[in-house]
Amino acid sequence: SVHGPAPSNISRTSALTNGQQVYVVAHDAAGADCRPASNSIAMTVNSLPADRAVSPATGPVCAGQSVNITIANSEVGVNYQLKDLSNNPYSAVTPGTGSNLVILSSTIPSSMTLKVVATNASTPLCTRDLTGQSVLTDQTPSVANAGSDQIRCNGTPFTLNATAPV
Numbered sequence: 001s002v003h004g005p006a007p008s009n010i011s012r013t014s015a016l017t018n019g020q021q022v023y024v025v026a027h028d029a030a031g032a033d034c035r036p037a038s039n040s041i042a043m044t045v046n047s048l049p050a051d052r053a054v055s056p057a058t059g060p061v062c063a064g065q066s067v068n069i070t071i072a073n074s075e076v077g078v079n080y081q082l083k084d085l086s087n088n089p090y091s092a093v094t095p096g097t098g099s100n101l102v103i104l105s106s107t108i109p110s111s112m113t114l115k116v117v118a119t120n121a122s123t124p125l126c127t128r129d130l131t132g133q134s135v136l137t138d139q140t141p142s143v144a145n146a147g148s149d150q151i152r153c154n155g156t157p158f159t160l161n162a163t164a165p166v
Contacts, residue, residue, distance in 0.1 A: 054130050
């Protein structure tokens with residue numbers, strides 16, 4: 001119960017179920033109930049999106065390129081978005097399809113970790129970061145080396161010794 005002339009806020013910390021009625025009963029100083037006619041609200045409980053596998057877990061990427069991230073068995077009614085660990089968006093919001101969902105990232109500036117944020121489409125309050133993350137390593141290609149310059153006569157075979165780029 002709440003005592004005093006000023007309005008008070010009361011919060012309930014136990015779990016509520018969908019459709020459960022919540023109401024407030026006010027007592028006067030003598031303990032008599034003062035019940036207004038419209039004193040209850042119905043609770044709507046929306047579920048958190050389910051955790052899904054994310055791939056690739058790691059992978060090379062060149063700075064300035066995009067990468068495809070796959071969410072296994074995406075949920076209908078859930079929106080997915082790629083974000084960095086500071087919650088900056090790296091893709092558009094993409095609705096789940098009920099099957100594997102491929103999201104193309106925006107351009108990757110360098111090595112980074114991308115996470116997938118899943119949000120219940122009914123309410124943005126029901127959001128979770130999926131457990132899997134994609135750790136992307138900048139794999140900017142190196143220059144191929146064909147070896148030193150050589151002088152050969154026309155028609156004479158020769159061999160180039162080269163190193164392959166990364």
